[in-house]
Amino acid sequence: MFVDTVVEDKALHKPAFLAGLSITVLAIFFAFNFTNTIFGEFLSPVIGNPEESGFFGRLAVSFVLTILFVGNLLLISFARLKIQILIVWLELFLLFLAFAYSFDLEIAYIFSGQPSKIGIMISKGLFTTIYISAVSIVIATVIAIVGAIAKLSNNGFAYAIASFYTSLFRGLPLLLQIYLIYMGLPQLGFMIDAIPSGIAALSLCYGAYMTEIFRAGIQSIPRGQWEASRALGFPFRLILRKIILPQSIPLIIPPTGNQFIAMLKDSSLVSVLGIWEIMFLAKKLGAKDFNHLEMLLTAAMIYWILTIILETIQARIERKYQQKT
Amino acid sequence: MANNNSKVNPIISLKNVSKWYDDFQALKNIDLEIKLKEKIVICGPSGSGKSTLIRCLNRLEAHQEGQIHVNGIELHEKMKDIDTVRQDIGMVFQSFNLFPHLTVLENCMAGPNWVRGISEDEAKERAMSLLEQVKIPEQADKYPEQLSGGQQQRVAIARSLCMQPKVMLFDEPTSALDPEMVSEVLDTMVELAKSGMTMICVTHEMGFARQVADRIIFMDEGEIVEQNSPEEFFNNPKSDRTKGFLDQVLS
Numbered sequence: 001m002f003v004d005t006v007v008e009d010k011a012l013h014k015p016a017f018l019a020g021l022s023i024t025v026l027a028i029f030f031a032f033n034f035t036n037t038i039f040g041e042f043l044s045p046v047i048g049n050p051e052e053s054g055f056f057g058r059l060a061v062s063f064v065l066t067i068l069f070v071g072n073l074l075l076i077s078f079a080r081l082k083i084q085i086l087i088v089w090l091e092l093f094l095l096f097l098a099f100a101y102s103f104d105l106e107i108a109y110i111f112s113g114q115p116s117k118i119g120i121m122i123s124k125g126l127f128t129t130i131y132i133s134a135v136s137i138v139i140a141t142v143i144a145i146v147g148a149i150a151k152l153s154n155n156g157f158a159y160a161i162a163s164f165y166t167s168l169f170r171g172l173p174l175l176l177q178i179y180l181i182y183m184g185l186p187q188l189g190f191m192i193d194a195i196p197s198g199i200a201a202l203s204l205c206y207g208a209y210m211t212e213i214f215r216a217g218i219q220s221i222p223r224g225q226w227e228a229s230r231a232l233g234f235p236f237r238l239i240l241r242k243i244i245l246p247q248s249i250p251l252i253i254p255p256t257g258n259q260f261i262a263m264l265k266d267s268s269l270v271s272v273l274g275i276w277e278i279m280f281l282a283k284k285l286g287a288k289d290f291n292h293l294e295m296l297l298t299a300a301m302i303y304w305i306l307t308i309i310l311e312t313i314q315a316r317i318e319r320k321y322q323q324k325t
Numbered sequence: 326m327a328n329n330n331s332k333v334n335p336i337i338s339l340k341n342v343s344k345w346y347d348d349f350q351a352l353k354n355i356d357l358e359i360k361l362k363e364k365i366v367i368c369g370p371s372g373s374g375k376s377t378l379i380r381c382l383n384r385l386e387a388h389q390e391g392q393i394h395v396n397g398i399e400l401h402e403k404m405k406d407i408d409t410v411r412q413d414i415g416m417v418f419q420s421f422n423l424f425p426h427l428t429v430l431e432n433c434m435a436g437p438n439w440v441r442g443i444s445e446d447e448a449k450e451r452a453m454s455l456l457e458q459v460k461i462p463e464q465a466d467k468y469p470e471q472l473s474g475g476q477q478q479r480v481a482i483a484r485s486l487c488m489q490p491k492v493m494l495f496d497e498p499t500s501a502l503d504p505e506m507v508s509e510v511l512d513t514m515v516e517l518a519k520s521g522m523t524m525i526c527v528t529h530e531m532g533f534a535r536q537v538a539d540r541i542i543f544m545d546e547g548e549i550v551e552q553n554s555p556e557e558f559f560n561n562p563k564s565d566r567t568k569g570f571l572d573q574v575l576s
C-alpha cells in the first residue's frame with residue numbers, strides 16, 4: 001500500500017489499547033487454562049503443585065503468560081520494520097515447530113533406512129513433483145494464450161469451444177478430472193500412462209483458469225493502443241505480439257505466479273494414480289510402520305520450501321517488469 | 326461544391342455516407358471531396374460527429390451507407406488491403422496513444438521497421454530526423470510517460486510521419502493539453518502544413534484554422550452544415566447554427 005507521509009501513533013503505544021489488549025489476552029489465557037502445561041511447572045515455586053493450585057494458580061499462570069506475550073509485542077514494536085518482520089516470522093515458526101513437536105513424533109524415523117526415507121522423498125518424489133508441475137505449467141500457458149485469444153475473437157466456433165472448455169474444466173473438481181482422464185481415455189481406445197494423464201489433467205484444469213487470467217490481461221489494455229496500432233496499418237497478429245501482449249504480461253504475471261504455486265501443490269492429487277511424487281511417497285513410506293505424521297510433515301515442509309522459492313522468483317520477475325515501465 | 330476542381334483526382338472522397346451507432350444516426354448523407362495538399366479544418370459542437378467522420382476515413386469506424394474512397398480504394402467490410410490504406414494515412418489522437426512499453430525512438434521506428442520493411446538502421450535514421458523536425462530529438466531514449474503532454478503529442482505526430490503518409494488526420498490534438506503546451510503542438514502542425522502535407526484537422530483552435538485552412542467545415546448533428554474558405558466562414562457565416570457556434574468559440 002502507498003504509505004501516507006503523516007503517521008498515526010502505533011496502536012501498541014497507546015495506553016488504552018495496551019490495557020484493552022492485555023485484558024483480552026489475559027482472558028484468553030485464563031479460558032484455555034495452561035496450568036497443567038510446562039508453564040505451570042515453571043511457576044510451581046510460587047503456586048505450589050500445579051494440579052492443586054486452583055483459581056489462584058490458573059490466574060497466576062495466565063498473568064505471567066500475558067506479561068510475556070504483551071511485553072514481547074511491545075519490545076518488537078520498537079524495532080525497525082525489517083527486524084520486526086524477521087522476529088515475528090521466527091517466533092511464528094518456533095510456535096509451528098512447538099505445535100509439531102507436541103505430536104510426540106519420532107523424528108529419527110524420517111532419516112532411517114538405507115537409503116533414508118527423506119532421501120527417497122527428495123531424490124524421487126521431489127523430482128517427479130517438479131517434473132510434472134513444470135511440464136503442466138508450460139502446457140497450461142500455451143493453452144491459456146490460445147484460449148484467451150479464442151475467447152476474445154469474433155469467431156463463433158473459437159469462442160464456443162474456448163468457453164465450453166473453461167466452463168467444464170473450472171466446473172469439475174481436479175481430482176475428478178484426473179480420474180476421468182486416466183480411466184475415461186482407455187475406454188475410447190487411448191491407452192494412457194499415469195504420468196501423462198496426471199500432466200494432462202493439471203494442464204487442462206490450470207489452462208482453463210489461466211485462460212481467464214490472460215483474457216482479462218489482454219482486455220485491460222486500453223482501446224487506444226489498438227486504435228493507434230491499426231491507424232499505423234499494423235496487422236492483427238503484429239498488434240497482439242508487439243503491442244498488446246508485452247503490455248499485458250506485467251498484469252498477468254502476479255496472478256499467474258499464484259496459479260503456478262497452486263498447481264505445484266495440487267500436483268499432490270495425482271498421487272491417486274500411484275505416481276511416485278512427494279505425496280504418494282509420504283503416504284507409502286509412512287504406512288509401513290504407521291509413522292504417518294512424520295512423513296506427512298516431511299512432505300509439508302518440502303512443499304512449503306518449494307513454495308517459498310517460487311514466491312521469491314515471482315517477486316523478482318515482478319520487480320523486473322515494474323522497472324521497465 | 327464551390328471548391329471542387331474536377332481535373333484533380335480527390336485523395337479522399339465521400340459520397341452520401343451515413344453511419345449509425347445502433348439506432349442513433351451519427352453521420353447523415355455526408356458528401357465530401359478532399360484534394361491532395363488540401364488543409365481542412367472540421368469544427369462543430371461536441372457530439373456533432375466530427376470524430377466519427379474522420380475515424381471513418383481510415384475505417385477505425387465502419388459506415389453503413391454510401392461510399393468512401395481513399396487513394397482510389399473503396400473502404401468496405403470485405404476489403405483485403407485495409408492495412409496498406411492505413412499505412413498511407415497518419416492519425417493523431419486526442420489522447421496521444423503512444424506505446425508505453427517502447428521508448429520514444431522505438432515508437433517512431435516501429436511502423437517503418439515492422440510493416441514498411443525498412444531496415445532498423447534506416448528506420449532509426451528516419452525516426453531521428455522526424456524527432457528533430459518536431460524538436461525533441463533529446464528525448465529519444467525516454468519512455469512516453471516521462472514526457473509532458475505536449476511532448477507526447479509531438480512524438481505521436483512524428484510517429485505518424487515516419488510512415489511517410491499521404492494524408493494526416495488530427496482528432497482534437499490539443500484538447501487534452503495544458504494551455505501552455507497547446508502552442509508547441511500547433512506550431513508543429515503549422516510547419517507540417519507549410520511542407521505541403523494533406524491535413525484534415527478536427528479542432529476548436531480558430532487561430533490555427535484561420536492561418537492554415539484552405540477550407541473550414543462546420544458540422545452539427547451528423548451533418549455538414551456549412552463549408553467555406555476561412556475569410557468567408559468567419560466574416561460571413563451563412564447559417565444561424567454556424568453563427569451561434571462562432572459566437573461561443575470566439576468570445
Ligand SMILES: Nc1ncnc2c1ncn2[C@@H]1O[C@H](COP(=O)(O)OP(=O)(O)O)[C@@H](O)[C@H]1O
Binds near residue numbers: 370377
Ligand atoms: N461507440 C459509440 N457508440 C455509440 N454512440 C457513439 C459512439 N461513439 C460516438 N457516439 C455518438 O455519436 C455522436 C457523435 O460522436 P463524435 O463523433 O464522437 O462527436 P464529436 O467528435 O463531434 O464530439 C455522439 O452523439 C456520440 O454520443
Ligand SMILES: [Mg+2]
Binds near residue numbers: 375376377497
Ligand atoms: Mg470528438
